[in-house]
Amino acid sequence: MSDPLLSSENTVPSSSPGRATFSDEPTFPSSPPSSPPGFPWEQPEKNTSKPLQHVANNAFSILGKRKPLTALTENARPLKKSRTTFSSTKPTAPANTLAQTQLSLGQPTQIKCPTCCMSYVPSSDEDRKLHTKYHKQNTEGYDMGKDFVSKARPYSVYPGADHTGWACAIDCHDKWGRKGKAQGVMAVVQREMGAVEIPEDEIWDLKKADPRLCFDPIWRTYLYVKGGKCVGFLLVQAIEEAFGVEEPVDELPSMAKTAAVKTGETASTALASLKARQQAATERNERLSKRPLQLSKHTHPAKLGIARIWTSPTHRGQNIATTLLDAAIEHWNDQVRLTKEGKERVRRESTLPPESRRIMDELAGPPRERIESKDEVAFSQLTEAGRRLATRWFGKGWGWGVYMD
Incomplete structure (x- = not known):
């Protein structure tokens, strides 16, 4: 006679695979949990942001604060110095800028001295000094x-x-x-x-x-x-x-004739004749000097x-x-x-x-x-x-x- 405990017909099948249950292990629910997401992008996002606050935007917040240049070599560009305020007691160095010293309004820039014949610019201090020195040497010696x-x-x-x-x-x-x-x-x-x-x-x-x-x-x-x-x-x-x-040969006849006429008109005395010849010679020399x-x-x-x-x-x-x-x-x-x-x-x-x-x-x-x-x-x-x-x-x-x- 067979033992009923060993009979396969009276054995009730288990709902899960046969595993021993011990009292020191936790028991799991009978229904399996939902399957976790398989990829990171499928995980739900956590809302960790703080409530927004109103912040005033300026140039530094947009462009970022400018950093000073780092001296990489000995010839590095020096740092920009701060401007001096009006309350500063130290005088500032004058800026090296060009300035117009004279106005050009169409007037002649050079003039010529009628005495010493030197041309100079009257608006130039250096030219005036040179002209004064030269003019003094020319006139006074x-x-x-x-x-x-x-x-x-x-x-x-x-x-x-x-x-x-x-x-x-x-x-x-x-x-x-x-x-x-x-x-x-x-x-x-x-x-x-x-x-x-x-x-x-x-x-x-x-x-x-x-x-x-x-x-x-x-x-x-x-x-x-x-x-x-x-x-x-x-x-x-x-x-x-x-x-x-x-x-000059071409003026000899005319000059001799003029002298003879003047001599004949005033030939009353020898002195008058001499004066006439001298006057004729003077006039002749004046005319010849222009030729x-x-x-x-x-x-x-x-x-x-x-x-x-x-x-x-x-x-x-x-x-x-x-x-x-x-x-x-x-x-x-x-x-x-x-x-x-x-x-x-x-x-x-x-x-x-x-x-x-x-x-x-x-x-x-x-x-x-x-x-x-x-x-x-x-x-x-x-x-x-x-x-x-x-x-x-x-x-x-x-x-x-x-x-x-």
Whole structure:
């Protein structure tokens, strides 16, 4: 007989798989729980936001606060300094800004002084100072110092007109201080005359001079010093030839006829006849002075050339220019005499053999000769005033020389 406990027919099937139930383990509900979400995005969102508060928006909240630059290298840009307030006691440095110093309203920017002929800008402080200095030198004379005449070399100073001044000769053998004074005067003269500038080395540098002319320089200047200031200037050079100024032929018949008529009208006395001829000659010279010079085609020998001559405007009409011309001729003849005496003394005292002395004489060249008349003097770059001076100094409107420098 079978045991009923072991019979399969009386056994009731379990609702779940067979698992032992213990008293120390929790019991689970009989129905299975709902399946959890399989992916993170399927999980429900948790509401963790706080209630909104009203915040005022500004530029910093939108753009963010600007951070200072970090110095990465030694040449980093410095931090921006805070502005100084009005309550600050330290003065601020002026800003380096451009400012307009003059207004351009169509007016002429440069003017020309009618006295010294210098062009300058009156609105410029620097130009006004330069013009004042140049104007004073031009009108009152170039300052030479009190001892300029007393320190001159022997046989280089000659009395001036009416013994009110002195004509001083300056050449390349003088000291550099005296040559600098003469160069300063010549700069004023050339600017006023508008003449072509002559290089300074050609006039003053003894090393660049012709060795054959070491005793007699080519260039010389003559300064008329009065009251410690130079009021007259003359620059001469040694020349060999010049062109003669010819007398106009086309006006000779008409001028002679006019003089004859005037002589016949007033020929009652010899004095009246002389005055008539002088008046006719004066009128003729005035007319000829307005015509261009007629030069001869051939040259004649000449020795002294007048390159530049000038007189201060406030000292004109005092025979300063003619005094300088006379002093130049006298100084030329003195130098010719002194040079011959010096060469003879050197020849007597020299211990060189005759052949060496002969070579030295050949290198020195032929000696210069004295100026016997004004016909051996010629002018260059004649202006209207220079032509009047030449006519007055020579005493005639033609017959004197003009050379090309």
